[in-house]
Amino acid sequence: MSNIRKAPTGILGFPVAPYNENGCIDEKSLTRNIEFLLDEGLEAIFIACGSGEFNAISRKEYELMIEIAVSVVDGRVPVYTGVGGNLSEATEKAETSEKLGADGYLILPPYLIEGEQEGIYQYYKAIITSTDLNAIIYQRANAVLQLEAVQRLTDFPQLVGLKDGLGNMDLNIELTQTIGSRLGWLNGMPMAEVTQPAYVPLGFDSYSSAISNYIPHISRAFYNALLKGDQQRVNEIYQDVILPINRIRKSRKGYAVSLIKAGMDIIGLPVNNTARPPIIAVEKYHYTQLEEILKTAFEKYPRNNKAVI
Template sequence: MSIVRKTPAGILGFPVAPMNSQGDLDIQALEKNIEFLIEEGLSSIFVGCGAGEFHALDQDEYKTMVETAISTAKGRVPVYTGVGGNIKSALAQAKVSEDLGAEGYLILPPYLIHPEQEGLYDYLSTIIGSTELNAIIYQRDNCVLTLETIQRLTDYPQLAGVKDGLGNMDLNIEITQTIGDRLDYLNGMPLAEVTMPAYVNLGFKSYSSAISNYIPHISAIFYDALLNQKKELLNELYQHVILPINRIRKQRKGYAVALIKAGMEIIGLPVGTAVRPPVIPVEKDHYQQLEQIIKVAFDRFPKEKKTINTI
């Protein structure tokens, strides 16, 4: 059976890594997180990535998270994994992902080193070529590729997409206009709802939404308003929900993870707010601010049952 070299479109679901009171992975909470995202209409599940505290998982926990995502999804949506870190670990994670039945993986940046382009090419091509799964490269931090390096990587049919977490629009235009439909383009900027208007016209058809873990109906309303040019509604969403959350997120490093768990606890998901070092939990004052914003989100933009749009 031939593999379709396409990545999921629309709003991508990135579950967290729930921890119990002993600091161990809480599988039942992870199942509820994933089920919630699927029931709310998210187009896919990306497990063991940044929001899933990839940096803090051991290999057994990683495998358990992938197994849980695939068994919970039951084929309803595609499951992608995060792979990365040192090359040996990344290759092992890629093999686990393939063996367990994932559709593809997002390649996270390597540890510590700020490599030359040739080093990044070797790193990425080794991982991409190691399985038949769809691969997505992630432009951010110490893994920023030139147009020429990405063009070389397109020789691998497994390469299906580029996720941007850098925000260099000049480079994004170079990539999308030169490579075109050979790849899919995903917005991974934090907070993605803040930046998505700048990405849509470049051909970015999907984005990872942190807030979808606790207010997915806002993500859905936002994306529909963006695609259908409902400017007044977009302005209200920005002023009352999206920008206030983004302001809190920027208060502390690590809130890109911790704030998600806080929001999930606020709406009643059994996740808890425990995070693993070096990430810190959300401070009380910021937690209370988030509570108020979430209340406004439900009061001002009532939840409706509908499918999330895609381009």
């Protein structure tokens, strides 16, 4: 565990929850997934979060995934976990994350219930103060804090960042311009590459990349071009890879998770094109479309002769 009070920056890796033929967590596949992200230089690993089917894994599987991540990463980059759901479950998972050696956690929204600002504040406060780990709050669904509540949470040193999955730019401007460098700012919008050009000027210096699980070199090329102001390169990658994949992702509910596994399967990483209900596997038609997009991606933007597996 690290005691550095700073949110990760750069491109953040969110491994999946791979299942074997018996429907259990495939430990070897998860290990390879994490190793692949580390080999490609991603700046942090967020385990058992949205892409890791936080909603569908058991407590035992949750602990197993954290143990594998902490062991494989071995201190090279920060390891964050997903915590959330009802308050008692969230604090228990935060304490488990601390016990198993994670560096911090991303706080996912509470289950179903919508609360007033004071209630959401109290929810986050209870989790943030339950351990000494770094905490990142997640703005989405039924847990969206306004400026005053976020400012109150910054009184706790454990809070290091805010991840936005809402896309309310008016609120983002108010938050970033008022709170500034006290927090790290993470873009957590679905397929964040699509919106990252709008987030960078506000101070968002990191984002979660779903496609990094299978084409991290594209994520890196895109982000580098964006930061360098190479608009032509940005536009090319948009047209060739990012927007076509995003169109498939939006065609079915749950593809935000299962399309990642399909991409990994296509490039030869050991993960089956399966997910737990209510998420469905990628349909054959969309799988074939993704194959064609990735063929173009590797032909036009080669991986510097690195072997995939």
